[in-house]
Amino acid sequence: MLKGAEDVVMEQEDSASRRGEMTSWDINDIKLPQDVRQIDWFQEWPDSYVKHIYSSEDKNAQRHHSSWAMRNTNNHNSRILKKSCLGVVVCSNDCSTLDGRKIYLRPAICDKARQKQQRKCCPNCNGPLRLLSCRGHGGYPVTNFWRHEGQFIFFQSKGAHDHPRPETKLEAEARRSIQKAQTAFSPSSSRLKRIQEIESLPGATPTQEALPLLLSKPDADLQPAPFRGHLSKSSREPTLGRSSGRPPFPRAAGEDRGSGEAPTWSRTPSPQHCTHPGGQHVLPVTKGDHGPFRPNAGPLGNGSPPAYSSSCLPPPPYPAPHGGPCPMAIHPQLPPPPRGSQGDGGEGGRRTGLNYCQDDTFFNLYPLR
DNA sequence: AGATGCGGGGCGA
DNA sequence: TCGCCCCGCATCT
Numbered sequence: 001m002l003k004g005a006e007d008v009v010m011e012q013e014d015s016a017s018r019r020g021e022m023t024s025w026d027i028n029d030i031k032l033p034q035d036v037r038q039i040d041w042f043q044e045w046p047d048s049y050v051k052h053i054y055s056s057e058d059k060n061a062q063r064h065h066s067s068w069a070m071r072n073t074n075n076h077n078s079r080i081l082k083k084s085c086l087g088v089v090v091c092s093n094d095c096s097t098l099d100g101r102k103i104y105l106r107p108a109i110c111d112k113a114r115q116k117q118q119r120k121c122c123p124n125c126n127g128p129l130r131l132l133s134c135r136g137h138g139g140y141p142v143t144n145f146w147r148h149e150g151q152f153i154f155f156q157s158k159g160a161h162d163h164p165r166p167e168t169k170l171e172a173e174a175r176r177s178i179q180k181a182q183t184a185f186s187p188s189s190s191r192l193k194r195i196q197e198i199e200s201l202p203g204a205t206p207t208q209e210a211l212p213l214l215l216s217k218p219d220a221d222l223q224p225a226p227f228r229g230h231l232s233k234s235s236r237e238p239t240l241g242r243s244s245g246r247p248p249f250p251r252a253a254g255e256d257r258g259s260g261e262a263p264t265w266s267r268t269p270s271p272q273h274c275t276h277p278g279g280q281h282v283l284p285v286t287k288g289d290h291g292p293f294r295p296n297a298g299p300l301g302n303g304s305p306p307a308y309s310s311s312c313l314p315p316p317p318y319p320a321p322h323g324g325p326c327p328m329a330i331h332p333q334l335p336p337p338p339r340g341s342q343g344d345g346g347e348g349g350r351r352t353g354l355n356y357c358q359d360d361t362f363f364n365l366y367p368l369r
Numbered sequence: 370a371g372a373t374g375c376g377g378g379g380c381g382a
Numbered sequence: 383t384c385g386c387c388c389c390g391c392a393t394c395t
Contacts (some may be wrong), residue, residue: 074372074374075386110370140387
C-alpha cells in the first residue's frame with residue numbers, strides 16, 4: 001500500500017508542487033499521498049473545510065482529538081473514522097456574566113451523560129442549559145474525518161461551525177475532577193445547609209454571585225473562531241505541537257485556510273479580566289508548559305490540580321490576556337448565531353422547565369474554602 | 370463515569 | 383444507494 005501510493009505521490013509532487021496542491025486529496029480517495037513533505041501540527045480547533053496531514057505518531061491525531069465536542073458517527077466505513085460536532089451547551093437565559101461573557105459548556109460526548117448534563121443548570125444564572133447543536137454543514141453538524149494511512153493520519157473537516165466554541169475537553173475533564181473532589185469532600189446535604197446559612201447572613205452574597213467564576217479557564221475561551229486562517233501556523237502551532245511530541249514541521253502555509261468566511265457568530269476579542277462578578281479572582285491557575293493535548297499526561301497527569309493552562313491554546317491573533325483565572329466555559333460575549341430560537345432539535349430543543357436545577361451543579365461550582 | 374470506537378439498523382432523500 | 387442519525391456494546395482512561 002505504501003509503495004503503491006508512492007507513485008501517485010510522485011506524480012502529485014511533480015505536477016502540483018507540494019504547495020497547497022498537496023491538499024487536493026480527499027479523505028475518500030482510494031489512495032492518499034504518502035510522501036508528504038510536511039506534516040501539520042495538530043489542530044485543536046479545526047474549522048471550515050480544512051485538511052491536515054498529521055504524523056501517525058502524533059498522539060492527538062492518534063486519538064482523533066478535537067476541542068470541539070465531536071462524537072463518533074457511524075459511516076459504515078471502518079477505514080475512515082467520522083465524527084460529528086455536538087455543538088455547545090449554552091444557557092437558555094442567554095445570560096452573561098458581569099463582564100460580558102457567555103456560558104459555553106462542552107457537550108458531553110456520551111448520550112446519557114449529555115442528557116444528564118442538560119438537566120443541570122447554568123453556572124452563572126442557574127437557569128436551564130440548552131444544547132446548541134451544530135449545523136454548520138448544510139444544516140447538519142460539522143463533520144471531521146480521520147484516516148490512518150501509512151505513517152500519516154489524514155484529517156478532513158467539512159462544514160464551518162456555526163456556534164461558539166465549547167470549553168475544551170481538558171477543561172471539561174478538569175471541571176469533573178473538581179466536582180468529584182468537592183462532592184467527596186463535603187456531602188451536598190450539609191453543604192446545602194451551609195450555603196443556606198451563608199445566604200441568610202447579612203451581607204451574604206447570593207448564590208449567583210458565588211457561582212460562576214470558580215474555575216479558571218485557559219485562553220481557549222478567548223479565542224474566537226473566525227480567525228482560523230489568519231493565524232499563521234507558526235504562530236499557533238507550537239503549543240499544540242509541543243503537545244504532540246513532534247518536532248516542528250512548519251507546513252507550507254495558506255493551503256488549508258478553508259473558506260475563510262467567518263461564521264456569523266464571530267466574536268470580537270474581549271478583555272479577559274476573568275473576575276468574578278463580585279470582582280474576585282478565584283482559583284489560581286496552575287500553569288503548565290503544556291497544552292491540553294499534551295501527550296502522555298491527562299489533565300491531572302502531572303499531579304497538579306487541573307491545569308487551566310494559559311498555554312492551552314496558541315497565541316491568538318490579538319493580545320491574549322493571560323493568567324487571569326477565568327471561569328471555564330464562560331466566554332466572551334458574542335452574538336449568537338442566527339439560528340432562530342429553535343429549541344434546536346435534538347436534545348437541546350426539549351428543554352423547557354426552569355425548575356430542575358436541583359442537582360449538584362450548584363455545588364460543583366463552589367470552591368472549597 | 371465518561372470518552373471513544375465499532376457495528377446494526379431505521380429513515381428520508 | 384447514500385447520508386445521517388440512534389442505539390447498544392466493548393474497551394479504555
